[in-house]
Amino acid sequence: MKILYGMQKPDEGTIAIDGEQVTFSSPGEAIARGIGMVHQHFMLADNLTVLENVVLGGEKLYGIGAKARKKIKEISDAYGLGVRPDALVEDLGVADRQRVEILKVLYRGAQILILDEPTAVLVPQEVDALFDNLRELKAEGLTVIFISHKLGEVLKVADDITVIRRGTTVGTADPKTATTKQLAELMVGSELPSPETRESTVTDVAMLNVQDLRLTATDPDGVVREVLAGIDFTIHKGEVLGVAGVEGNGQTELIEALMGMSIPDGGVITLDGKDISTTPTRKRREGGIGYIPEDRHRHGLLLESPLWENRILGHVTEKPNSKRGILDPKAARKDTERIVREYDVRTPGIEVTAASLSGGNQQKLIVGREMSHAPKFLIAAHPTRGVDVGAQAQIWDAIREARREGLAVLLISADLDELIGLSDTLRVIYRGRLVADADPATITAEELGTAMTGAARGHLEATDNPSAAADGDTTEDEAR
Amino acid sequence: MKKFDKDKVLLAIAGPALALVSAFLLTMIVLAASGVDPIDPLRVMIDQASYEDVQVLILNQAGIYYLAALAVAIGFRMNLFNIGVDGQYRLAAMISAVVGASVSLPGPLHVALIVLVAMVTGAFWSGIAGVLKAKRGVSEVVSTIMLNAIATALIAWLILPKNLGVQPPGSNDLTTGDIPESGWFPALTIGDGLEVYGFTFVAFALGVVYWFVLNRTRFGFDLRATGASESAAQASGVDAKKMIMTSMLISGAVAGLAGMPLLLGESHTYNLSFPVGIGFTGITIALLGRNSPIGIFFAALLIAFIDKASAGLDTAGYAKEIGTIMQGLIVIAVVVSYELVRRYGIRRQQQKVGQELAAGHALKTDNKEVAA
Known part of the structure; x- marks a missing residue:
């Protein structure tokens, strides 16, 4: 994804658009080739209007005045986005903001749209509305790359599915015939997990x-x-x-x-x-109190510190991390190794920094740490x-x-x-x-x-x- | 595991090495560009360092720098930039000199009192910046710079004869009076009356304390955690405001010590020629030494060497400012090369972890497919 958008360079391999081979060294070049990206975290200025947000950085295209407004209206109507150019972004809900993001990308002439986990912040009704928008875009001849880990949604909206696991393509599927179960098995390489909790363990204490x-x-x-x-x-x-x-x-x-x-x-x-x-x-x-924070990078980890120091974080006063105010790195290291083993944190060792682990493994480390006390x-x-x-x-x-x-x-x-x-x-x-x-x-x-x-x-x-x-x-x- | 450790050591050395090599190359370019022989001044400087008296000078200077750099490094570890070490150090030296000259106590107590007053004064001065930051969110960079200026003015006023100062007869200098001999710190005498300040060894011992507190205590962990990520530290239970105050106070107290080698070992008074700018040099050294007590030790020696050895350039017909240029270039080179090495290190590690996991995982899936 980062490579497609020019944020990172590939070591090898090629990208072809309309049969023509291309290389990007910056997002600017990707945009110029008609690739647009809607990020998971919105990149909008709250205190500006929709119009201002859309033209920001694209002033050369249609100016910042009436012409730009007309163009925004045009796009909004063409794809049924229902965007009001003069509303303040801070007054908009999440779904509206997302539509502004999509419009921003289209305004810059994108032919290929990358959506990164677009439904993570939406309620089901909003998801349906988004899918209607995407179908409109598709009908107008645009290409949409929809990245999601919600399998039902992928099946619902996609015409073609590619499953990626650990950086390699593990398979493709046809949404008309594939089931969520098959997709999930492709994704994990094993049985589909379900969050189902069986028997109740609620006590009255x-x-x-x-x-x-x-x-x-x-x-x-x-x-x-x-x-x-x-x-x-x-x-x-x-x-x-x-x-x-x-x-x-x-x-x-x-x-x-x-x-x-x-x-x-x-x-x-x-x-x-x-x-x-x-x-x-x-x-x-x-x-x-154990704490699995909503933003693990901000509240749960020291990204540039080794795993064993991250194991101490939040529990520095507790065993086995310290005794009477003095740290016990040996015990902390040993216990980190135990967490890595028991919680299946995939890492080559406990001296690597937390930043070098994938999100899932970082999270498993945090869960293990919190459960250990x-x-x-x-x-x-x-x-x-x-x-x-x-x-x-x-x-x-x-x-x-x-x-x-x-x-x-x-x-x-x-x-x-x-x-x-x-x-x-x-x-x-x-x-x-x-x-x-x-x-x-x-x-x-x-x-x-x-x-x-x-x-x-x-x-x-x-x-x-x-x-x-x-x-x-x-x-x-x-x-x- | 082993591989990562070796990488770490290599990367740790690569930063300073890259910085120093490029700084020396740049110095040579500057020299050549200004029409001076680019090699000879360096040779003169190295020659200088072979004399025993220059070596003692270097060691004494390094002790002073070491303390100043430790003070800066404590701030750095907590993500605080205490630019005010210079003001804290000068004010502490002045006040402690006044107190030292005005009392007479048995030997060790007298020294202890002077040291204590210096630490308290330094901590008080940095504490002002700490309070401003914790209570009002004032950037410590701005407030400590201003406090430096205020310290300069305050010292100039305090040292007037009508206040705390003394004007020795037949001299234009102003001092704070002489500290009696009971308040002197014993020195290590080598050969021809060459003296290594005793406090220099206290300074280096403090490096061990610094290492222990930061790496082996809960407090040190909290401090480093706050420096690495304030939000994560807060979620882990660190009181960020208290941490700002504490680290600022400790940094100031250590800054206060920076004047002690000279005051207790040689001058025994604070006068107008007491060195200025030690705190700023301390920033360079803390950067170059990557806040590590050993790194700072070598960095302090190096900078002290440039300082003292460049003094001999004058007699050889070169400008001694070559040393200043060199120090300036080192700062720039350090900042740039450390960032480069850091980024490279992170990228490399991520790649490596990815590779190792991919290799391990590929094995696993293969097995599974065979089994299925």
Whole structure:
């Protein structure tokens, strides 16, 4: 992908566009040949309008005024993108931003579109809308490369599938005949893992209790905004509480409040009977909170440090890493080797830097590290994001294993199948509030997706008609 | 495993080697371009270093530099750029000289008091920058540069005879009065009255302490973790603000020590000719020595050598500023070549890990396919 977009040079091999061999040494050259890339993380300036964002860097094409606006309208209408050129990007939702990204690429005359995990941040309804857009593009003669690890989506939208594993093509498939199972087997080279949790291990011993947690933030322009409000929940020993929600609805803040990285404006957090509301992060960690961060590069690893130092990170005061303030590198190294072995971290050794491992292996190291300190309560934020299918299964196994032994887990994820499959209880977070709850045994991804957009509240009942779920609110009120 | 370690050592040496070779080449180009023989001045400098008295000068200077560079390195490990080592060092030397001259205590206590006052003064001065950074987010680069200027003005005012200073009879110099002999640090005498400051050995011993604290204690791990990734350190339970304060204070305290070899070993007073710019040289040395206590040791020796040996260039008919040019070029070369080597190292390791895994994995899948 990086090579196609000119960000990296290949050691060997050739790229041909329309039968003509090409080489790129910069993204600029790739763009000039009609290749456009929509990144997983959006590259938009929040405080500019859509029009400004689109023309940024492409001022020479159609200027920055009426001509550019006309062109944007034209593209938007032609492909049914529905983009409003004068809206501020910060006011747009994730799906709209993604359409702006696509438009930006088309504006520069792309004939080949690369989409990198475009559905990771979308709810199911938005995914369908995106697929409609992609079909429009296809109908207009554009080529789309759709990179995803969600097999169902690939089957739904693609005309031709290539499976890549560890940097080599392992096979091609025809979406008309292939099944997700076959694809997954190609991807991992073995059986398809599923997040399904079999027997319930929920006990009635409360491990973590959160009462009326509140957090406000002041925007740069002085407006005080509620980030978290009225958060109440209890996680029991052996229970996985899943929190569904579109990103940016308070999940990050909730995690930071639980970890002690930010100080909430109100509320009580109780872990295993002890009030930890004002306890500093390190004491909380020592007290048995394990943490799989949502952004492992920012919060979980020292990328340029060797693996064994990363094994110490977050647990520097605990055995086997140190004794009475003095580090014990020998014991830490030995234990790192154990983690590498037990959690199947694929690495040539423990002296290599964390940055040289793949995302899945980095994540397995983090999971192993957190599990090694017998946590009472685990915060798992997007534990399998950007992780290959094989590692995904291993991480799920690790969480399930710990849950059986009485671990309480807070699972925050954008992968609805993961949430439904792994959780014992489900809650939906929307604009900083837990607005709905659901039984993972009966709920479907679509119903959950509806609740994530704020359309449904209260207890979500599984019905054949998804729109009926929106009425769950009243049903529950009556029940009370 | 072995292979990676060998790589690591090679890469660690490659950085400084590349930097020094290119710095010397550049110096020769500069010399040639200005119409001077590019080789001869270097020969003169190396000649100089063969004299015993110059060697002692170099060693003494290296001790001073070593302390200043350690102070800078502590900041670097935590991702703080303490440019204020110079001001911290001068103010600490001045205040401790005043205190040392005004009391009389039995030997070791007197020395200990002077050293303690120097450390506290240095820590206080850097602590101002620490508070500003922790509480208000003021960049320590800006505040320490300003504190340097303030220290210069403050010292100039304090050393006036009407304040704390003394004007020795028949001299234009201003001093802080002489520290009695009980406040002198014993020196190592070699041959013809040549003295190696005793404090030089304290300086090098401090390097061992530095290594131990950073690499073998929880505190050191937290400090390095914060330097490597503040967000990750915070998530791991480090109080970032406290860490900024602590490391700034330690850096300042060590900076305060940088004046001690000279004060306790030779001048026994702070006067107008007390050296300026030690702290800046310390930055060069910390960079060149890659913040490692051993690296800094050799870097300090090298820079001290350039300093002291270039003094002899004058008598040989060359400008002694050649030494300054050389030091400047070393800084540039160090920054560039370390970054190049670092990037190369990361890329190389990633490739290697990829290759080794691919090879291992290929074996595995082969087996599976055979089994199936």
